[in-house]
Amino acid sequence: MAKRSSRNRMSNEINAGSMADIAFLLLIFFLVTTVIAEDKGVLVKLPPWSEEPPENMKLNTRNVYSVLVNAQNQLLVRGQAMEIKEFKSHTIEFITNPQKREDLSEAPTKALVSLKNDRGTNYATYLEVYNELKAAYNEIWEDQAKKRFGRPLEDLNKTQREEISSSFPLVISEAEPTKFGEEK
Numbered sequence: 001m002a003k004r005s006s007r008n009r010m011s012n013e014i015n016a017g018s019m020a021d022i023a024f025l026l027l028i029f030f031l032v033t034t035v036i037a038e039d040k041g042v043l044v045k046l047p048p049w050s051e052e053p054p055e056n057m058k059l060n061t062r063n064v065y066s067v068l069v070n071a072q073n074q075l076l077v078r079g080q081a082m083e084i085k086e087f088k089s090h091t092i093e094f095i096t097n098p099q100k101r102e103d104l105s106e107a108p109t110k111a112l113v114s115l116k117n118d119r120g121t122n123y124a125t126y127l128e129v130y131n132e133l134k135a136a137y138n139e140i141w142e143d144q145a146k147k148r149f150g151r152p153l154e155d156l157n158k159t160q161r162e163e164i165s166s167s168f169p170l171v172i173s174e175a176e177p178t179k180f181g182e183e184k
Contacts, residue, residue, distance in 0.1 A: 062103065070117075113171065
């Protein structure tokens with residue numbers, strides 16, 4: 001029989017059997033307690049579903065603010081190329097028409113924004129254009145709140161807010177995207 005030396009008897013070993021259990025329990029703990037953030041996307045109220053085809057409406061082209069974003073992420077507003085930084089102020093001018101020009105909307109209640117993009121449009125560009133449209137309406141509503149009630153929009157009650165939003169309704173019509181590169 002071989003003699004065991006005192007060195008072999010005192011070897012420094014760590015029992016790793018329970019380490020796997022501890023790691024597994026920690027993993028489960030973090031999986032259960034972690035909150036996963038969900039992207040909400042663009043919140044848009046869609047019309048109710050209908051089997052019937054939509055009725056043809058006769059719109060005065062003067063009241064339609066057509067916005068096209070092509071596959072090269074270029075912005076075309078009412079047939080004219082435009083930079084995104086000019087877009088919000090141009091939209092506000094179209095909707096409010098302070099100088100009563102014949103080429104802008106007749107009234108804010110008749111203004112309609114028609115947004116169309118290409119399937120090749122970057123999502124970031126689409127969101128930027130959509131955000132600028134929303135920002136234009138938010139600025140209009142804020143200005144109207146200060147003019148009519150002398151307070152910011154957030155300080156108004158529900159009926160006052162509804163009065164402003166009905167005077168300047170947000171109407172955005174999104175058309176079916178065109179095929180990639182079809183619109184230049």
